[in-house]
Amino acid sequence: MAETPKYDVVIIGSGPGGYVAAIRAAQLGLKTAVIEKDDKLGGTCLHVGCIPTKDLLLSAEVYDYFKNAKEYGIVSKEFSIDWAAVQARKTKVVTKLAKGVEFLFKKNKVETIQGYGRLAGPGRISITDPKGQVREIQASKIVLATGSEAKTFPGFEPDGKTILTNKEVLALKALPSSMVIMGAGAVGVEFASIFHRFGSKVTILEMLPRAVPLEDEEISAELEKSFHRQGIAIQTQAKVESAAKSAPGVTVSYSSADGKRQAIEAETLLVAVGRSPNTRDVGLEKTRVQLERGFVKVDATMQTGEPGVYAIGDIVAGSPQLAHVASREGIVAVTHAAGKPVEPINYHQIPNCTYCEPEISSVGLTERGAREAGHTVRVGKFPFAGNSKAAILGAREGFVKIVSDEKYGEILGVHMIGPRVTEMIAEAVVAMRLEGTVEDLAATIHPHPTLTEAVMEAAHAAHDWPIHI
Numbered sequence: 001m002a003e004t005p006k007y008d009v010v011i012i013g014s015g016p017g018g019y020v021a022a023i024r025a026a027q028l029g030l031k032t033a034v035i036e037k038d039d040k041l042g043g044t045c046l047h048v049g050c051i052p053t054k055d056l057l058l059s060a061e062v063y064d065y066f067k068n069a070k071e072y073g074i075v076s077k078e079f080s081i082d083w084a085a086v087q088a089r090k091t092k093v094v095t096k097l098a099k100g101v102e103f104l105f106k107k108n109k110v111e112t113i114q115g116y117g118r119l120a121g122p123g124r125i126s127i128t129d130p131k132g133q134v135r136e137i138q139a140s141k142i143v144l145a146t147g148s149e150a151k152t153f154p155g156f157e158p159d160g161k162t163i164l165t166n167k168e169v170l171a172l173k174a175l176p177s178s179m180v181i182m183g184a185g186a187v188g189v190e191f192a193s194i195f196h197r198f199g200s201k202v203t204i205l206e207m208l209p210r211a212v213p214l215e216d217e218e219i220s221a222e223l224e225k226s227f228h229r230q231g232i233a234i235q236t237q238a239k240v241e242s243a244a245k246s247a248p249g250v251t252v253s254y255s256s257a258d259g260k261r262q263a264i265e266a267e268t269l270l271v272a273v274g275r276s277p278n279t280r281d282v283g284l285e286k287t288r289v290q291l292e293r294g295f296v297k298v299d300a301t302m303q304t305g306e307p308g309v310y311a312i313g314d315i316v317a318g319s320p321q322l323a324h325v326a327s328r329e330g331i332v333a334v335t336h337a338a339g340k341p342v343e344p345i346n347y348h349q350i351p352n353c354t355y356c357e358p359e360i361s362s363v364g365l366t367e368r369g370a371r372e373a374g375h376t377v378r379v380g381k382f383p384f385a386g387n388s389k390a391a392i393l394g395a396r397e398g399f400v401k402i403v404s405d406e407k408y409g410e411i412l413g414v415h416m417i418g419p420r421v422t423e424m425i426a427e428a429v430v431a432m433r434l435e436g437t438v439e440d441l442a443a444t445i446h447p448h449p450t451l452t453e454a455v456m457e458a459a460h461a462a463h464d465w466p467i468h469i
């Protein structure tokens, strides 16, 4: 009988958590394998999340530029959307990046095993291959990186045509004339920006009192104002109750903020109300892995309660469901598995980016959060209306807001909404990591003309001395 293959580390799942963990494990000299149930590497982020959405957002932006070309002195009489070509470009980008992961696995000698993985006992993993054949492998350390799926509810099951999650909406064969989006979190508002810009009539229904509810309140207000100006309808405190097939596609019933029952018809309904962790049916039952509402509890080194088993990414309790967080957690887990010292993740210094139009980015405490934490808060705010690069880009909306502690000028949080702010937040993260102050940001010479000058100006504004406003 053939011997059961044995690895130093086996990772279940090849999303941005799993594949980054695998590469780092191999770099650390560990014999590494990744088990992936799908026929492609890269997980949610690469195939139905971060990458395809950002590609569609770019195509939508290009289309917008064409619509407004006159403003830039360009006369373009004929242009239209070739949806099939838009989708083809998205697929090309995704495929190229998936091949990139395959290449990196080969380069680093990470073995890929296609199949469904489950814990099968201490140091053992069972794999069910696509033909249903089951076999076992052994590993000194196991990393669970099984990610998440879109939450759905009875009566809102995706059918691929009218009721959609992030998966089906990315595979639409034609642009819908109208779309209701349930949920104004990052996923909801990004799809709103995509389809609105491509010409669909978009209505967002959000149960909570504001859009992007995890962001600073002023950011939510600015986004809602902008969406209103653009013509994206958004109703907050709107509780969706049911969805029924109807002539245009779907009728969505909900109760509005004033408690009245309302109904809205659209060709499609996108359900974007959060993500459930993939922790069922992965063999956790007979282990000491502890769950909290389905999410895996871990310590600062990403170890679960089961010796030798780590968890990373979207399945981790209390960790934001973001690709870059999954990747960092993967590095922490395998570094610890290799017996090397690790620096625990500071979850207060994680950048959040939402790529809607206008873009949003943030790190650290909101103004309200800082006050509730007992800080004496000093806020510095600078609008993009006073920034020269924003004027060149024709972007008039948004601002940079720095929340600092009055005593020493410690930066507690930075919040931005406006042009390309997702490219600007890393500066704030570095400043916070290095325990920088608003004075440090204000004294740092920023290149001109760039959008980043708005960060410097917001730091000046913390002391009431912004230059360009």
Ligand SMILES: Cc1cc2nc3c(=O)[nH]c(=O)nc-3n(C[C@H](O)[C@H](O)[C@H](O)COP(=O)(O)OP(=O)(O)OC[C@H]3O[C@@H](n4cnc5c(N)ncnc54)[C@H](O)[C@@H]3O)c2cc1C
Residues within 6 Å of the ligand: 012, 013, 014, 015, 016, 017, 018, 035, 036, 037, 038, 042, 043, 044, 045, 046, 048, 049, 050, 051, 053, 115, 116, 117, 118, 145, 146, 147, 148, 166, 187, 278, 281, 282, 312, 313, 314, 315, 321, 322, 323, 324, 325, 326, 355
């Ligand atoms: C529409 C959308 C847009 C997003 N945009 C962004 C963004 O712009 N930036 C950002 O940071 N985050 C974004 N996210 C979130 C991001 O995609 C996730 O946080 C990230 O993918 C989590 O990585 P992960 O490795 O934990 O899991 P996943 O990426 O979900 O990967 C898990 C992998 O495990 C595999 N798997 C599951 N169970 C098993 C099993 N038992 N055996 C074998 N394989 C298994 C799955 O097939 C999958 O490949 C977005 C999400 C969505 C839905």
